[in-house]
Amino acid sequence: MRIFMCLLKRELRALFYTPLAYAVLFFFWLLSGLNFFWLLQQLADGERLIMALQLLFNGPLLTFSLPVVVPLVTMRLIAEERRLGTLEAVLTTPISETQFVLAKFVSAFVFYLILWLPAVIYCGVLKGLCLEQGVVFLGAGSLIAAFTGVILMGLFYNAVGLLMSTLTTNQVVAAIAGFAILFGSLLVFMLMGYSTQYEAVRSVGQFFSTFAHMLDFSRGVIDSRVVLLYLGNSVWLIYTSIRILEWKRS
């Protein structure tokens, strides 16, 4: 555990020393701000309060920017170590591949959670505005479900990015591959889930669509199938990354 914590600290420090981290944070927080402002306008125009969390967590700006932002953060995780040749040096120490990969993954995930920090602030602002108007803001249950969705989606997105970074030495390739998989699946499953009349295609689309899942989470619904889907996929992707690293080391 001590080794893992040391690795994690090292990763986070390295991450926050790169200008890319701030560029990504700036970009995502700007979009979050625009999304929040748009939500306020919707509410001022008479949108139902029940839609507030759906718009806050599943607004189009955020839905489509996450598949871009996450691979930009995860692209350097393993690929950079391999490109610089530091991977071999690290793996000659008593650090196991599992500890190494998990530290990389958790550091990216912590950064992902920081990306969502404005959403927490915006929830507080919305609650304050509602209290001023004498309106009861959505209960804690809805917020818990919405943040559960954010966490699960983050696990999956970061795990995809991690695997892509493990597969290649080129960061750009890792970012493009991660973006292609995340954005492509988002778009394809969204189209399947919402614009076709064939029940089977629609069901498959909605079962795998992160957009549909976030809609459910942000209106307070937690479904065991979706939770298992994200957890299972994330664990498998991380496990695969570890095995690939072991394989490459051997």
Next chain:
Amino acid sequence: MRKGWKKWHQLHGVLNIGLALVLLLVLFVLSTRIVWRVDLNKSSLYALSPRSIALLNQLERPIELTVLFQDEHMLFEDLNSLLQEYQSASQMIRINWVDPVKDRAETEALAVAYALREAQVLVLDDGDQQRIIRAAQMMDVEPVEGVDRYQLVGFRGEQMISNAMMELMEGKRPKVYFLQGHGELMLTVDGGMRSISELRSMLQRRAIDCEPLTIRGNVPIPADADAVVVAGPAQRLSSGAVEALERYLNRSGRLLILQDALRESGLEPMMRRWGVATQPGIVMDPEKTLRGREVNVERFGDHPICRGLNSVVQLLLPSAMLPASSRGVVEEADQYSVSPLLMSSDLSWLEVSVQNGMASFNEMSGDLRGPLPMGLAVERGGEQGLDVEIASSRLVVLGDSDFISNDHLMGANGDFFLRCTEWLVNRDQVIDVAPRLVSEVRLPLNPSIMRSLFGWSVVGLPLLVVIIGCVMGWRRRC
């Protein structure tokens, strides 16, 4: 040797990844069998009630729900979320989404198959029977002050869908008899202007069978009658028919009387005993008429029949149906529950001296000042104990019959009649889920608040990141 070991190691890794994937797939398959779904939103519009969930667990064969809705419709998102809950709760629910604008061919095919006259409907089909739920039946709306639009205040999707499912499961089609032989409206097309064949089709689409009924002598009403309709008799009913109808009504019967103005059906004494006083005369409502003959009713009573009714019912030269207690006819009127259904406006009156030509309010000649009820619903009795259940008697009396004839079946006329019939045959009581109240929250954000919120959310927070980034960069260089 070393090369062989490396290959084996690689194969081992690939096998491990493959096996983990298989395990994952097995887990996914299992997860679809055992579903745990919870709605943490206490004010959720979509969480299904325990009664609906129990109903879904009892489904023995699949029900296909065809949703013929445009995605711009006010109810689309609500319906989508609600149907997801139905689908998650039961594997017997299959949903087929059709956009009436984008899927024209499919829409036309559905219109023919289900005899649909409008879009924005939900069709439930279990293979044998169908139920059609219109958008208007699933929503309560009210006008927004100062703006020419309506806002959704109540969503009754679950109530309507679960009730329709229960009707499909029961399989029994209620039978409604239409009395004939006294100049009443006719169920067949050959009735000409007095034909209600279109209404009959509407009832059949709602899985209610209609049969003509002729009463000869003192023969009782058929035992399989779920309700009897006396639709605008032109002649007085025989005493035998009146007695048969009253006997039927007294024994938990269900009767719908459409009594035209200035006509005597012979049922008046019986109606008085049931708390309804007919008044000679015609309801005049200059505020709610275009040609003078019709009254466009937009004011409805607080009764299950009228709940969610938000269109116009057009009556032709209607008569007033007053609660007998208000006319001092029945002293023990409280033994009935009498509810007004259709009300004229405040400026209306009951014109008693109709032969004079010019209609104007004249209190001296006995005219009555509005608002006046033109339809009443009466319910009496009904008990539900541990081991006994006695159904109540129900009577609906409306002051016009022409409004359901083929030539006048417009606006909400047909829908209103269907609602009356469905209330009589107990379709209102199946699953009584209260409508989910929808609150439109308007946050009156003035420009200065909006500017400041824009300032710190769109400019302030991202700027903070830039500053922190610069500080970190500077520290790193130092």
